[in-house]
Amino acid sequence: DSGVTQTPKHLITATGQRVTLRCSPRSGDLSVYWYQQSLDQGLQFLIQYYNGEERAKGNILERFSAQQFPDLHSELNLSSLELGDSALYFCASSSRTGSGNTIYFGEGSWLTVV
Amino acid sequence: AQSVTQLGSHVSVSEGALVLLRCNYSSSVPPYLFWYVQYPNQGLQLLLKYTSAATLVKGINGFEAEFKKSETSFHLTKPSAHMSDAAEYFCAVSGTYGQNFVFGPGTRLSVLP
Numbered sequence: 001d002s003g004v005t006q007t008p009k010h011l012i013t014a015t016g017q018r019v020t021l022r023c024s025p026r027s028g029d030l031s032v033y034w035y036q037q038s039l040d041q042g043l044q045f046l047i048q049y050y051n052g053e054e055r056a057k058g059n060i061l062e063r064f065s066a067q068q069f070p071d072l073h074s075e076l077n078l079s080s081l082e083l084g085d086s087a088l089y090f091c092a093s094s095s096r097t098g099s100g101n102t103i104y105f106g107e108g109s110w111l112t113v114v
Numbered sequence: 115a116q117s118v119t120q121l122g123s124h125v126s127v128s129e130g131a132l133v134l135l136r137c138n139y140s141s142s143v144p145p146y147l148f149w150y151v152q153y154p155n156q157g158l159q160l161l162l163k164y165t166s167a168a169t170l171v172k173g174i175n176g177f178e179a180e181f182k183k184s185e186t187s188f189h190l191t192k193p194s195a196h197m198s199d200a201a202e203y204f205c206a207v208s209g210t211y212g213q214n215f216v217f218g219p220g221t222r223l224s225v226l227p
Contacts, residue, residue, distance in 0.1 A: 002157065033215065043158075043204065043217045090157060101208070102148065103215055105157035 003027065004106035006091050012112045018079040021109045025072055025093030031055065032074040033094075033103060034066055038087040049074055081113045116141045116207040118218035126224040133192040135221050137179075137205030140186065147188040148206040149179055152220075158204060164188060175199070200225045 003026035013019055025032050034046040036059075045058035049068035060066075063081075068074040078085060088108045094101040121136040139145055146165050150158040162173025169181045175198075179190045188205060202222050208215040 002159070004157075035217075042219045045215070045217070048215075092158075101146075102160055102163055104160070105150075107157045 002104040002106060004091055004093050004104050006089075006106035006109050008109060009107065010110045010112075012114060013081060015081055015083060015113055017081050017113075018077065019081065019111065021076040021078070021089050021091075021111075023074045023076070023091030023093075023106060025074070025091075026095075026104055029093035029095050029104075030072065031094045031101075031103075032068055032072070033092040034060075034074070034076050035090040035092065036087045037090060037108070041087075043090075046076070078111070083113050086111055086113045116145065116216045118205050118207050118216055120203075120205055120218040120221050122221050123219065124222045124224065126226060127195045128226050129197055130194050133177075133190070133195045133199065133223065135190040135203050135205075135223065137188045137190065137218060138186050139188060139205070139207045141207055145207045147179075147181060148208070149173065149177070149188075149190050150204045150206060150217075152202040152204065154201070161190070161203075195223075195225045197225050197227065199223060 005024040007022045030051045033048045036044045046060040047066050048056040052068050063079050066076045090108045092103040092105045094103040117140045119138050148163045149161040151161050152158045162171045164171050164181045172178045177192045202220045204220045205218040
């Protein structure tokens with residue numbers, strides 16, 4: 001158990017809909033990352049937050065957005081969903097202190113768009 | 115900017131044989147290097163990491179990796195494969211404080227009886 005909690009574990013929704021994925025980082029971790037994993041794209045970095053502020057942005061679509069709340073949990077919002085958005089979405093967290101910070105992954109949220 | 119390449123998207127070994135998974139990196143700053151493992155239907159789990167303390171890094175489950183600056187490599191090895199080692203393995207590189215944490219495309223390891 002990495003200490004990173006993601007909900008829901010599985011989600012099936014229709015095209016055009018909007019979903020929210022939730023992540024609770026490890027206790028004490030200030031940084032949260034979101035990744036998308038699909039068969040054709042591999043593991044893609046979406047976005048990183050640190051202590052409530054956006055720190056880095058990767059291949060995140062404009063239809064997707066995220067935020068990190070004062071209690072440090074994070075949400076990834078996916079809207080106008082398309083079939084190609086079906087993937088496993090991971091949240092990960094890390095602390096700020098220490099060199100070469102390890103990032104710890106949650107179990108992921110499986111999103112199926114039908 | 116950092117990048118990672120992993121030679122071989124799929125590697126098969128026999129049980130008891132040597133496991134060698136290759137990783138080469140590119141980094142404009144002294145890198146921190148990681149190997150993660152992903153078992154089916156699970157998240158990524160840290161196997162080991164290099165943070166400049168020692169070039170040979172030992173991780174969990176008998177895996178180790180050697181940092182070779184001259185070759186910009188961080189290959190993962192295990193002397194004797196076990197059936198339970200079958201999984202996807204990801205090499206990653208980052209700068210300090212976790213920024214620009216970049217993963218390679220992954221290598222799927224199959225272990226044959």
